[in-house]
Amino acid sequence: MTLVDYLADQGDRLFGLTIEHAMIVLISVALSTIIGVTIGVLTYATATPRRISLAITGVFLTIPSFALFGLLVPILGLGTRSAVVALVMYGLLPIVRNTVTGLRIVDPAIIESGQGMGMGSFRLLFRIKLPLAWPVIITGIRVAAVITVGIAAIAAVINGPGLGKDIFRALARFGTPTSVPQTLSAILGIIIIAVLIDLAFVFIARLTTSRGIRA
Amino acid sequence: MPDMTTTHVANGAEPMIRLQGLTKVFPGQARPAVDSLDMDIAAGEIVILVGPSGCGKTTTMRLINRLIEPTSGRIILEGEDVTSVNPDKLRRRIGYVIQQVGLFPHQTISDNIATVPKMLGWDRKRIRSRVDELLAMVGLDPSTYRDRYPKHLSGGQRQRAGVARALSADPPVMLMDEPFGAIDPITRDRLQNEFLRLQETIRKTIVFVTHDIDEAIKMGDRIAILREGSQIAQYDTPAHILSAPADDFVADFVGSGASLKRLNLSRVRDVELVQWPTAGVSSSRSEVMAALRASDKGAVLVLDEARRPARWLAGQDLAREDLPLGELGHPAEAIVQPHVSLGDALNEMLKSRVGCAIVVDESGAYLGTVDFATVSGEIQALRRDARERSRAQLEVMHPAGIGDA
Ligand SMILES: Nc1ncnc2c1ncn2[C@@H]1O[C@H](COP(=O)(O)OP(=O)(O)O)[C@@H](O)[C@H]1O
Ligand SMILES: [Mg+2]
Numbered sequence: 308m309t310l311v312d313y314l315a316d317q318g319d320r321l322f323g324l325t326i327e328h329a330m331i332v333l334i335s336v337a338l339s340t341i342i343g344v345t346i347g348v349l350t351y352a353t354a355t356p357r358r359i360s361l362a363i364t365g366v367f368l369t370i371p372s373f374a375l376f377g378l379l380v381p382i383l384g385l386g387t388r389s390a391v392v393a394l395v396m397y398g399l400l401p402i403v404r405n406t407v408t409g410l411r412i413v414d415p416a417i418i419e420s421g422q423g424m425g426m427g428s429f430r431l432l433f434r435i436k437l438p439l440a441w442p443v444i445i446t447g448i449r450v451a452a453v454i455t456v457g458i459a460a461i462a463a464v465i466n467g468p469g470l471g472k473d474i475f476r477a478l479a480r481f482g483t484p485t486s487v488p489q490t491l492s493a494i495l496g497i498i499i500i501a502v503l504i505d506l507a508f509v510f511i512a513r514l515t516t517s518r519g520i521r522a
Numbered sequence: 523m524p525d526m527t528t529t530h531v532a533n534g535a536e537p538m539i540r541l542q543g544l545t546k547v548f549p550g551q552a553r554p555a556v557d558s559l560d561m562d563i564a565a566g567e568i569v570i571l572v573g574p575s576g577c578g579k580t581t582t583m584r585l586i587n588r589l590i591e592p593t594s595g596r597i598i599l600e601g602e603d604v605t606s607v608n609p610d611k612l613r614r615r616i617g618y619v620i621q622q623v624g625l626f627p628h629q630t631i632s633d634n635i636a637t638v639p640k641m642l643g644w645d646r647k648r649i650r651s652r653v654d655e656l657l658a659m660v661g662l663d664p665s666t667y668r669d670r671y672p673k674h675l676s677g678g679q680r681q682r683a684g685v686a687r688a689l690s691a692d693p694p695v696m697l698m699d700e701p702f703g704a705i706d707p708i709t710r711d712r713l714q715n716e717f718l719r720l721q722e723t724i725r726k727t728i729v730f731v732t733h734d735i736d737e738a739i740k741m742g743d744r745i746a747i748l749r750e751g752s753q754i755a756q757y758d759t760p761a762h763i764l765s766a767p768a769d770d771f772v773a774d775f776v777g778s779g780a781s782l783k784r785l786n787l788s789r790v791r792d793v794e795l796v797q798w799p800t801a802g803v804s805s806s807r808s809e810v811m812a813a814l815r816a817s818d819k820g821a822v823l824v825l826d827e828a829r830r831p832a833r834w835l836a837g838q839d840l841a842r843e844d845l846p847l848g849e850l851g852h853p854a855e856a857i858v859q860p861h862v863s864l865g866d867a868l869n870e871m872l873k874s875r876v877g878c879a880i881v882v883d884e885s886g887a888y889l890g891t892v893d894f895a896t897v898s899g900e901i902q903a904l905r906r907d908a909r910e911r912s913r914a915q916l917e918v919m920h921p922a923g924i925g926d927a
Binding site for chain 1 (some may be wrong): 587589609610611612613614616618620622623624625626627628629630637638641671672673684687688697
């Protein structure tokens, strides 16, 4: 059976899985962003907290995904919840790191002039520092999203949603006529999601970055 | 009595800013960056803090708007002790301009200028008209620059926008830390002149930091020469600092050529102008000849219909019959206005073949000239002044009669 035949036959089902896969990625990245940017904002200014937050989120990314899923299941059970938590953990490092970097490279003269005009720290953060750090932060989010698309496939081992299910099913039926097209079609879906998300981020970054600091 | 005893603290009207025993010791440093500074800054004056790099000028400025909290001492603004009021509210009453400008790159020029008015809750209409007023005031056309981003402006234009932003809520006080320090000399000169003209109308109390004594002399109503630890070596008018430096430190800092520098303090309008014979472009040759003979000068200045200087004509030029008056001789150069300093007029004069600078009014019409004799006369007067002043000071310290044989 060829890939084209397989796609024609299983198209609807594959489309459903692709949507599922994209959804879990988007939800995880959204959570990573909220948590990661918060951690970055809270820790970027002082050396020790900053190092600790980068070290911990860095360690997350080095835990093999199978092992992490294995650790989460006893606590959160099989299924989407464990999968999302794992993906959120993987997405944190690029977002925390870029938030910290983006905030730290804001020109001190800009901050001094803001303070000198009587902007409080809250206003300075939301009106000046975050908008200026935003192009760097959104690059971090984009990296997190692309990492997460791949790792999400493995979440199928703990009954997670998405295209990973088909990859594992095909692996279990290795040698049958449909196993190769099934695997290929899942990979194709993942690539399509990754490319679309990447493009979407280029577009969103342009849309949300001030014209004054766009490259 | 000359102000021998009043060098640090002006008497009379209540000062706009009074610093009392202001001290800052940075953590881990043995010596204070600012050491028990007492200083009064009078309303409406430009006070220059000048001194070698690292002497504590910037720290002093940041203490005034409390970007740095003092270790001890007090800051009194308009009679009110502001040493422990809410610093953000304090800073909205004090304009702040730094060398790097620090415009917000992600905001348009108009949003940048609107920063403080927005925080103060002004309505949109008022903010918009204030922004346009300020842009015009600093020489940036509002319709052109309002919606531009800082990256689209040149260095000089950014500094103008920075000044507009600092003036936005009409603060009584402005702190300017080397505002023109990063700007090329020609643009800097223009910005300085424009700023002085602006100050004539806005009359702010300005504390202005520079490490350039020439800028200090040009810009200051009063100059505080600082040594390490923001210690005042002399606090006086530019003229007094130039003619009677308090000690060797000040004399060294002011440097050689003090009398040449003093020329920058006198303006063309302060000296008597020298008159040359003049003639209109439509005059006849015999009229011009008559004007020339009637004066002791060797040339006639030809003026156009609007009395603007056009050409210099010497006697021998008149011998040429083939050209009209307006094309004889050589063009009138070295033209200055009355507000220009004698130093600048001298510079112009050096370019002129006749050896004088032509003074014109705002419309460009001829008023007279300044020549080398005027300038050297002024230098002599300034020297005489300085001699008398130091003699007067000697007498204060050693009154005649005591110990005199
Ligand atoms: N934030 C700071 N922390 C520690 N030392 C500082 C700080 N700011 C300035 N200093 C020190 O205070 C002294 C005065 O500095 P500054 O006020 O910047 O001098 P100036 O503006 O006259 O060049 C210098 O010795 C400088 O190293
Ligand atoms: Mg400085």
